[in-house]
Amino acid sequence: MKKVDVGKRILGANETYALRNSQILNRGKKLCLNMISSPGSGKTTLLVRTISDLSDTVAIGVIEGDVQTDIDAERIRATRAPAIQINTEGACHLSAAQVNKALQELPLDDLDAVFIENVGNLVCPSAFALGENGKIVVLSVAEGDDKPVKYPAIFAKSKALLINKIDLLAGGLQVDFDLDRVHADARKLNKDIAVFPVSAKTGEGMQQWYDWLDAQVRSLR
Amino acid sequence: MKKVDVGKRILGANETYALRNSQILNRGKKLCLNMISSPGSGKTTLLVRTISDLSDTVAIGVIEGDVQTDIDAERIRATRAPAIQINTEGACHLSAAQVNKALQELPLDDLDAVFIENVGNLVCPSAFALGENGKIVVLSVAEGDDKPVKYPAIFAKSKALLINKIDLLAGGLQVDFDLDRVHADARKLNKDIAVFPVSAKTGEGMQQWYDWLDAQVRSLR
Secondary structure, three states: OOOOOHHHHHHHHHHHHHHHHHHHHHHOOOEEEEEEEOOOOOHHHHHHHHHHHOOOOOOEEEEEEEOOOOHHHHHHHOOOOOEEEEEOOOOOOOOHHHHHHHHHHOOHHHOOEEEEEOOOOOOHHHHOOOOOOEEEEEEEHHHOOOHHHHOHHHHHHEEEEEEEOHHHHOOOOOOOOOHHHHHHHHHHHOOOOEEEEOOOOOOOOHHHHHHHHHHHHHHOO | OOOOOHHHHHHHHHHHHHHHHHHHHHHOOOEEEEEEEOOOOOHHHHHHHHHHHOOOOOOEEEEEEEOOOOHHHHHHHOOOOOEEEEEOOOOOOOOHHHHHHHHHHOOHHHOOEEEEEOOOOOOHHHHOOOOOOEEEEEEEHHHOOOHHHHOHHHHHHEEEEEEEOHHHHOOOOOOOOOHHHHHHHHHHHOOOOEEEEOOOOOOOOHHHHHHHHHHHHHHOO
Protein backbone atom coordinates (compact mmCIF):
# COMPACT_ATOMS: atom_id res chain seq x y z
CA MET A 1 0.00 0.00 0.00
CA LYS A 2 1.32 3.43 -0.90
CA LYS A 3 1.84 5.65 2.11
CA VAL A 4 0.11 9.04 1.92
CA ASP A 5 1.81 11.81 3.87
CA VAL A 6 -1.41 13.33 5.13
CA GLY A 7 0.14 15.34 7.99
CA LYS A 8 2.24 17.26 5.49
CA ARG A 9 -0.66 17.91 3.10
CA ILE A 10 -2.99 19.24 5.81
CA LEU A 11 -0.25 21.43 7.27
CA GLY A 12 0.37 22.76 3.76
CA ALA A 13 -3.24 23.91 3.40
CA ASN A 14 -3.14 25.40 6.90
CA GLU A 15 0.09 27.27 6.13
CA THR A 16 -1.50 28.80 3.03
CA TYR A 17 -4.35 30.26 5.07
CA ALA A 18 -1.94 31.28 7.86
CA LEU A 19 0.07 33.27 5.30
CA ARG A 20 -3.10 34.98 4.02
CA ASN A 21 -4.12 35.88 7.59
CA SER A 22 -0.67 37.23 8.29
CA GLN A 23 -0.88 39.42 5.16
CA ILE A 24 -4.30 40.81 6.17
CA LEU A 25 -3.03 41.60 9.67
CA ASN A 26 0.27 43.12 8.52
CA ARG A 27 -1.48 45.31 5.94
CA GLY A 28 -3.67 46.75 8.72
CA LYS A 29 -0.77 46.87 11.24
CA LYS A 30 -2.85 44.82 13.67
CA LEU A 31 -1.30 42.85 16.49
CA CYS A 32 -2.62 39.28 16.59
CA LEU A 33 -1.92 36.98 19.54
CA ASN A 34 -2.85 33.29 19.64
CA MET A 35 -3.68 32.31 23.26
CA ILE A 36 -3.13 28.67 24.14
CA SER A 37 -3.67 26.83 27.42
CA SER A 38 -5.35 23.88 29.14
CA PRO A 39 -9.11 24.11 29.69
CA GLY A 40 -9.91 26.30 32.67
CA SER A 41 -6.65 28.25 32.96
CA GLY A 42 -8.68 31.48 32.81
CA LYS A 43 -8.08 32.70 29.23
CA THR A 44 -11.52 34.28 28.87
CA THR A 45 -11.36 35.97 32.28
CA LEU A 46 -7.90 37.34 31.38
CA LEU A 47 -9.28 38.71 28.11
CA VAL A 48 -12.37 40.25 29.72
CA ARG A 49 -10.23 42.09 32.28
CA THR A 50 -7.62 43.15 29.72
CA ILE A 51 -10.25 44.50 27.31
CA SER A 52 -11.99 46.45 30.08
CA ASP A 53 -8.83 47.87 31.67
CA LEU A 54 -7.37 48.93 28.28
CA SER A 55 -10.64 50.17 26.75
CA ASP A 56 -9.30 53.74 26.45
CA THR A 57 -5.99 52.84 24.82
CA VAL A 58 -6.11 49.54 22.90
CA ALA A 59 -9.16 48.42 20.86
CA ILE A 60 -9.31 44.63 21.02
CA GLY A 61 -11.36 42.13 19.02
CA VAL A 62 -11.55 38.42 19.82
CA ILE A 63 -11.83 35.19 17.87
CA GLU A 64 -13.16 32.52 20.24
CA GLY A 65 -12.43 28.85 19.57
CA ASP A 66 -14.40 26.20 21.43
CA VAL A 67 -15.38 22.61 20.79
CA GLN A 68 -18.97 23.57 21.58
CA THR A 69 -21.10 26.50 22.92
CA ASP A 70 -20.74 30.26 22.55
CA ILE A 71 -20.42 30.92 26.30
CA ASP A 72 -16.99 32.54 25.90
CA ALA A 73 -17.94 34.86 23.00
CA GLU A 74 -20.94 36.03 25.05
CA ARG A 75 -18.61 36.85 27.97
CA ILE A 76 -16.39 38.89 25.64
CA ARG A 77 -19.35 40.70 24.03
CA ALA A 78 -20.51 41.79 27.49
CA THR A 79 -17.45 44.10 27.48
CA ARG A 80 -18.76 45.55 24.15
CA ALA A 81 -15.70 44.21 22.31
CA PRO A 82 -16.47 42.38 19.05
CA ALA A 83 -16.15 38.59 19.30
CA ILE A 84 -16.55 35.89 16.64
CA GLN A 85 -17.26 32.40 17.94
CA ILE A 86 -15.90 29.35 16.11
CA ASN A 87 -17.17 25.91 17.18
CA THR A 88 -14.78 23.18 16.12
CA GLU A 89 -17.40 20.43 16.73
CA GLY A 90 -14.90 18.03 18.25
CA ALA A 91 -11.63 19.23 16.69
CA CYS A 92 -8.89 19.95 19.22
CA HIS A 93 -7.47 23.16 17.71
CA LEU A 94 -8.41 26.11 15.48
CA SER A 95 -7.33 26.05 11.84
CA ALA A 96 -6.02 29.03 9.88
CA ALA A 97 -8.98 28.67 7.47
CA GLN A 98 -11.43 29.13 10.37
CA VAL A 99 -9.49 32.19 11.54
CA ASN A 100 -9.47 33.56 7.97
CA LYS A 101 -13.27 33.49 7.89
CA ALA A 102 -13.50 35.11 11.33
CA LEU A 103 -11.06 37.89 10.36
CA GLN A 104 -13.44 38.83 7.55
CA GLU A 105 -16.31 39.12 10.04
CA LEU A 106 -14.43 41.28 12.57
CA PRO A 107 -14.46 45.11 12.18
CA LEU A 108 -10.67 45.05 11.68
CA ASP A 109 -10.37 48.74 10.73
CA ASP A 110 -11.60 49.73 14.20
CA LEU A 111 -9.19 47.46 16.07
CA ASP A 112 -5.59 47.66 17.31
CA ALA A 113 -5.28 44.02 18.29
CA VAL A 114 -6.95 40.67 17.70
CA PHE A 115 -6.77 37.92 20.31
CA ILE A 116 -7.41 34.37 19.18
CA GLU A 117 -8.55 32.27 22.13
CA ASN A 118 -7.73 28.77 20.95
CA VAL A 119 -9.49 25.56 22.04
CA GLY A 120 -8.51 24.61 25.61
CA ASN A 121 -5.68 22.18 24.91
CA LEU A 122 -1.98 22.39 25.73
CA VAL A 123 -0.88 20.01 22.95
CA CYS A 124 -2.56 20.28 19.54
CA PRO A 125 -2.97 24.06 19.02
CA SER A 126 0.80 24.58 19.35
CA ALA A 127 1.36 22.77 16.02
CA PHE A 128 -0.90 24.99 13.86
CA ALA A 129 0.12 28.50 12.80
CA LEU A 130 -2.89 30.80 12.39
CA GLY A 131 -1.12 33.85 10.97
CA GLU A 132 -0.56 35.43 14.39
CA ASN A 133 2.33 37.70 15.40
CA GLY A 134 2.92 35.54 18.44
CA LYS A 135 1.61 32.85 20.72
CA ILE A 136 0.75 33.43 24.39
CA VAL A 137 0.66 30.46 26.74
CA VAL A 138 -1.46 30.68 29.90
CA LEU A 139 -0.82 28.39 32.87
CA SER A 140 -2.94 28.41 36.01
CA VAL A 141 -1.04 27.75 39.25
CA ALA A 142 -3.68 25.10 40.05
CA GLU A 143 -2.32 23.01 37.16
CA GLY A 144 1.05 22.48 38.86
CA ASP A 145 4.59 23.66 38.22
CA ASP A 146 5.67 20.65 36.10
CA LYS A 147 3.84 21.76 32.95
CA PRO A 148 6.76 23.38 31.02
CA VAL A 149 8.79 20.14 31.20
CA LYS A 150 5.77 17.92 30.46
CA TYR A 151 4.35 20.02 27.58
CA PRO A 152 7.47 21.78 26.25
CA ALA A 153 6.36 22.61 22.68
CA ILE A 154 4.02 25.48 23.50
CA PHE A 155 6.41 27.03 26.03
CA ALA A 156 9.24 26.87 23.47
CA LYS A 157 7.09 28.66 20.86
CA SER A 158 5.40 31.40 22.90
CA LYS A 159 6.31 35.08 23.13
CA ALA A 160 4.84 35.36 26.63
CA LEU A 161 3.76 33.13 29.51
CA LEU A 162 0.95 34.32 31.75
CA ILE A 163 0.97 32.42 35.06
CA ASN A 164 -2.62 32.96 36.17
CA LYS A 165 -4.60 32.54 39.43
CA ILE A 166 -1.66 33.60 41.64
CA ASP A 167 -4.34 34.66 44.18
CA LEU A 168 -4.48 30.91 45.01
CA LEU A 169 -0.88 31.17 46.27
CA ALA A 170 -1.65 33.98 48.71
CA GLY A 171 -1.70 33.56 52.45
CA GLY A 172 -0.24 30.11 52.63
CA LEU A 173 -0.37 26.82 50.86
CA GLN A 174 -3.73 26.34 49.15
CA VAL A 175 -1.83 25.35 46.02
CA ASP A 176 1.71 23.96 45.82
CA PHE A 177 3.39 25.80 42.98
CA ASP A 178 7.00 26.93 42.65
CA LEU A 179 7.00 30.13 40.55
CA ASP A 180 10.81 30.12 40.31
CA ARG A 181 10.82 26.58 38.92
CA VAL A 182 8.33 27.53 36.18
CA HIS A 183 10.33 30.67 35.30
CA ALA A 184 13.53 28.64 35.06
CA ASP A 185 12.01 25.73 33.11
CA ALA A 186 10.24 28.06 30.65
CA ARG A 187 13.43 30.11 30.08
CA LYS A 188 15.41 26.89 29.49
CA LEU A 189 13.01 26.12 26.61
CA ASN A 190 12.81 29.70 25.39
CA LYS A 191 15.29 32.29 26.62
CA ASP A 192 13.26 35.22 25.24
CA ILE A 193 9.87 34.36 26.74
CA ALA A 194 8.28 37.16 28.78
CA VAL A 195 6.81 35.83 32.04
CA PHE A 196 3.92 37.53 33.88
CA PRO A 197 2.57 36.09 37.14
CA VAL A 198 -0.98 37.51 37.32
CA SER A 199 -4.40 37.15 38.84
CA ALA A 200 -7.15 38.06 36.40
CA LYS A 201 -9.49 37.87 39.40
CA THR A 202 -7.76 40.33 41.75
CA GLY A 203 -5.79 42.29 39.13
CA GLU A 204 -2.42 41.55 40.73
CA GLY A 205 0.44 41.69 38.22
CA MET A 206 -1.81 42.75 35.33
CA GLN A 207 -0.10 46.15 34.80
CA GLN A 208 3.19 44.53 33.66
CA TRP A 209 1.20 42.46 31.15
CA TYR A 210 -0.60 45.59 29.90
CA ASP A 211 2.71 47.46 29.49
CA TRP A 212 4.11 44.59 27.43
CA LEU A 213 0.95 44.37 25.33
CA ASP A 214 0.95 48.11 24.71
CA ALA A 215 4.59 47.94 23.58
CA GLN A 216 3.69 45.13 21.15
CA VAL A 217 0.87 47.20 19.64
CA ARG A 218 3.08 50.31 19.34
CA SER A 219 5.90 48.34 17.69
CA LEU A 220 3.65 47.71 14.68
CA ARG A 221 2.65 51.34 14.12
CA MET B 1 -7.94 13.85 -6.58
CA LYS B 2 -9.29 10.75 -4.87
CA LYS B 3 -10.24 11.36 -1.25
CA VAL B 4 -8.64 9.00 1.25
CA ASP B 5 -10.69 8.37 4.38
CA VAL B 6 -7.69 8.44 6.69
CA GLY B 7 -9.67 9.03 9.90
CA LYS B 8 -11.53 5.77 9.34
CA ARG B 9 -8.40 3.79 8.52
CA ILE B 10 -6.48 4.94 11.60
CA LEU B 11 -9.46 4.33 13.87
CA GLY B 12 -9.71 0.85 12.32
CA ALA B 13 -6.13 -0.03 13.31
CA ASN B 14 -6.71 1.41 16.76
CA GLU B 15 -9.91 -0.60 17.20
CA THR B 16 -8.04 -3.81 16.34
CA TYR B 17 -5.52 -3.23 19.13
CA ALA B 18 -8.29 -2.08 21.51
CA LEU B 19 -10.08 -5.39 20.93
CA ARG B 20 -6.87 -7.34 21.64
CA ASN B 21 -6.32 -5.37 24.86
CA SER B 22 -9.89 -5.98 25.91
CA GLN B 23 -9.43 -9.74 25.34
CA ILE B 24 -6.22 -9.81 27.41
CA LEU B 25 -7.92 -7.92 30.26
CA ASN B 26 -11.14 -9.97 30.16
CA ARG B 27 -9.22 -13.24 30.14
CA GLY B 28 -7.44 -12.19 33.33
CA LYS B 29 -10.61 -10.60 34.83
CA LYS B 30 -8.71 -7.33 35.28
CA LEU B 31 -10.46 -4.00 35.65
CA CYS B 32 -9.01 -1.37 33.32
CA LEU B 33 -9.92 2.30 33.63
CA ASN B 34 -8.82 4.99 31.17
CA MET B 35 -8.36 8.30 33.07
CA ILE B 36 -8.84 11.44 31.01
CA SER B 37 -8.59 15.10 32.02
CA SER B 38 -6.99 18.46 31.30
CA PRO B 39 -3.34 18.87 32.28
CA GLY B 40 -2.99 19.50 35.99
CA SER B 41 -6.35 18.19 37.22
CA GLY B 42 -4.49 15.93 39.64
CA LYS B 43 -4.72 12.51 37.99
CA THR B 44 -1.34 11.31 39.26
CA THR B 45 -1.96 12.55 42.80
CA LEU B 46 -5.35 10.79 42.75
CA LEU B 47 -3.69 7.57 41.64
CA VAL B 48 -0.88 7.79 44.20
CA ARG B 49 -3.38 8.23 47.05
CA THR B 50 -5.75 5.54 45.71
CA ILE B 51 -2.93 2.99 45.32
CA SER B 52 -1.59 3.69 48.83
CA ASP B 53 -4.99 3.68 50.58
CA LEU B 54 -6.10 0.45 48.83
CA SER B 55 -2.75 -1.34 49.03
CA ASP B 56 -4.22 -4.12 51.24
CA THR B 57 -7.28 -4.82 49.06
CA VAL B 58 -6.76 -3.87 45.40
CA ALA B 59 -3.46 -4.40 43.55
CA ILE B 60 -3.14 -1.63 40.96
CA GLY B 61 -0.75 -1.20 38.03
CA VAL B 62 -0.47 1.97 35.97
CA ILE B 63 0.20 2.84 32.34
CA GLU B 64 1.37 6.46 32.22
CA GLY B 65 0.89 8.51 29.07
CA ASP B 66 2.75 11.79 28.67
CA VAL B 67 3.98 13.89 25.79
CA GLN B 68 7.42 13.95 27.44
CA THR B 69 9.20 12.96 30.69
CA ASP B 70 8.71 10.05 33.09
CA ILE B 71 7.93 12.24 36.10
CA ASP B 72 4.50 10.66 36.59
CA ALA B 73 5.67 7.03 36.36
CA GLU B 74 8.35 7.82 38.95
CA ARG B 75 5.67 9.21 41.29
CA ILE B 76 3.63 6.01 40.88
CA ARG B 77 6.67 3.75 41.40
CA ALA B 78 7.38 5.50 44.70
CA THR B 79 4.22 3.73 46.00
CA ARG B 80 5.83 0.41 44.88
CA ALA B 81 3.07 -0.11 42.29
CA PRO B 82 4.31 -1.12 38.82
CA ALA B 83 4.14 1.69 36.26
CA ILE B 84 4.98 1.69 32.55
CA GLN B 85 5.71 5.11 31.02
CA ILE B 86 4.71 5.85 27.43
CA ASN B 87 6.02 9.08 25.87
CA THR B 88 3.90 10.11 22.89
CA GLU B 89 6.57 12.60 21.65
CA GLY B 90 4.01 15.23 20.70
CA ALA B 91 0.90 13.14 20.11
CA CYS B 92 -2.15 14.29 22.06
CA HIS B 93 -3.53 10.90 23.15
CA LEU B 94 -2.48 7.30 23.82
CA SER B 95 -3.14 4.68 21.13
CA ALA B 96 -4.36 1.15 21.75
CA ALA B 97 -1.13 -0.18 20.18
CA GLN B 98 0.95 1.68 22.79
CA VAL B 99 -1.26 0.29 25.56
CA ASN B 100 -0.94 -3.21 24.08
CA LYS B 101 2.84 -3.05 24.41
CA ALA B 102 2.60 -1.71 27.98
CA LEU B 103 0.15 -4.45 29.00
CA GLN B 104 2.78 -7.01 28.00
CA GLU B 105 5.33 -5.29 30.25
CA LEU B 106 3.08 -5.08 33.33
CA PRO B 107 2.97 -8.04 35.79
CA LEU B 108 -0.74 -8.53 34.98
CA ASP B 109 -1.12 -11.81 36.94
CA ASP B 110 -0.34 -9.97 40.18
CA LEU B 111 -2.83 -7.13 39.56
CA ASP B 112 -6.56 -6.57 40.13
CA ALA B 113 -6.79 -3.34 38.18
CA VAL B 114 -4.90 -1.34 35.57
CA PHE B 115 -5.24 2.43 35.39
CA ILE B 116 -4.30 4.13 32.16
CA GLU B 117 -3.40 7.76 32.81
CA ASN B 118 -3.92 9.31 29.41
CA VAL B 119 -2.14 12.43 28.08
CA GLY B 120 -3.50 15.59 29.76
CA ASN B 121 -6.10 16.65 27.20
CA LEU B 122 -9.88 16.93 27.49
CA VAL B 123 -10.53 16.55 23.74
CA CYS B 124 -8.47 13.99 21.78
CA PRO B 125 -8.20 11.00 24.16
CA SER B 126 -12.00 10.69 24.32
CA ALA B 127 -12.08 9.55 20.66
CA PHE B 128 -9.69 6.58 21.02
CA ALA B 129 -10.75 3.32 22.69
CA LEU B 130 -7.83 1.56 24.38
CA GLY B 131 -9.59 -1.68 25.38
CA GLU B 132 -10.60 -0.37 28.81
CA ASN B 133 -13.72 -1.36 30.80
CA GLY B 134 -14.54 2.28 31.29
CA LYS B 135 -13.35 5.86 31.09
CA ILE B 136 -12.96 8.10 34.14
CA VAL B 137 -12.99 11.87 33.65
CA VAL B 138 -11.25 14.07 36.22
CA LEU B 139 -12.12 17.76 36.57
CA SER B 140 -10.39 20.10 39.01
CA VAL B 141 -12.60 22.78 40.57
CA ALA B 142 -9.95 25.32 39.53
CA GLU B 143 -10.88 24.67 35.87
CA GLY B 144 -14.37 26.09 36.28
CA ASP B 145 -17.88 24.63 36.26
CA ASP B 146 -18.57 25.17 32.55
CA LYS B 147 -16.43 22.24 31.36
CA PRO B 148 -19.19 19.59 30.84
CA VAL B 149 -21.06 21.87 28.43
CA LYS B 150 -17.88 23.05 26.69
CA TYR B 151 -16.25 19.59 26.36
CA PRO B 152 -19.28 17.26 26.32
CA ALA B 153 -17.80 14.18 24.59
CA ILE B 154 -15.71 12.88 27.47
CA PHE B 155 -18.46 13.48 30.05
CA ALA B 156 -20.95 11.63 27.84
CA LYS B 157 -18.62 8.61 27.55
CA SER B 158 -17.30 8.24 31.12
CA LYS B 159 -18.41 5.79 33.81
CA ALA B 160 -17.37 8.16 36.57
CA LEU B 161 -16.52 11.83 37.11
CA LEU B 162 -14.03 12.74 39.82
CA ILE B 163 -14.35 16.42 40.76
CA ASN B 164 -10.93 17.00 42.33
CA LYS B 165 -9.33 19.72 44.51
CA ILE B 166 -12.55 20.42 46.46
CA ASP B 167 -10.25 21.63 49.26
CA LEU B 168 -10.01 24.84 47.18
CA LEU B 169 -13.74 25.40 47.82
CA ALA B 170 -13.39 25.20 51.59
CA GLY B 171 -13.76 28.17 53.90
CA GLY B 172 -15.10 30.65 51.39
CA LEU B 173 -14.57 31.69 47.83
CA GLN B 174 -11.02 30.94 46.72
CA VAL B 175 -12.49 29.33 43.63
CA ASP B 176 -15.91 29.99 42.08
CA PHE B 177 -17.34 26.59 41.23
CA ASP B 178 -20.95 25.40 41.39
CA LEU B 179 -20.85 21.66 42.21
CA ASP B 180 -24.61 21.32 41.61
CA ARG B 181 -24.28 22.79 38.12
CA VAL B 182 -21.54 20.30 37.19
CA HIS B 183 -23.58 17.37 38.59
CA ALA B 184 -26.64 18.46 36.61
CA ASP B 185 -24.76 19.17 33.36
CA ALA B 186 -22.83 15.87 33.53
CA ARG B 187 -26.03 13.88 34.22
CA LYS B 188 -27.77 15.62 31.30
CA LEU B 189 -25.03 14.22 29.03
CA ASN B 190 -24.86 10.84 30.76
CA LYS B 191 -27.60 9.79 33.17
CA ASP B 192 -25.55 6.86 34.54
CA ILE B 193 -22.32 8.72 35.36
CA ALA B 194 -21.12 8.28 38.96
CA VAL B 195 -19.96 11.60 40.43
CA PHE B 196 -17.39 11.86 43.24
CA PRO B 197 -16.34 15.27 44.62
CA VAL B 198 -12.92 14.58 46.16
CA SER B 199 -9.68 16.08 47.36
CA ALA B 200 -6.73 13.84 46.65
CA LYS B 201 -4.74 16.22 48.85
CA THR B 202 -6.84 16.09 52.06
CA GLY B 203 -8.59 12.75 51.41
CA GLU B 204 -12.09 14.25 51.59
CA GLY B 205 -14.65 12.24 49.62
CA MET B 206 -12.14 9.53 48.64
CA GLN B 207 -13.93 6.70 50.51
CA GLN B 208 -16.98 6.85 48.19
CA TRP B 209 -14.63 6.61 45.21
CA TYR B 210 -12.85 3.61 46.79
CA ASP B 211 -16.18 1.86 47.45
CA TRP B 212 -17.19 2.32 43.82
CA LEU B 213 -13.80 1.14 42.57
CA ASP B 214 -13.91 -1.92 44.83
CA ALA B 215 -17.39 -2.79 43.50
CA GLN B 216 -16.08 -2.51 39.92
CA VAL B 217 -13.20 -4.90 40.68
CA ARG B 218 -15.53 -7.40 42.43
CA SER B 219 -18.04 -7.33 39.59
CA LEU B 220 -15.43 -8.92 37.29
CA ARG B 221 -14.53 -11.83 39.63
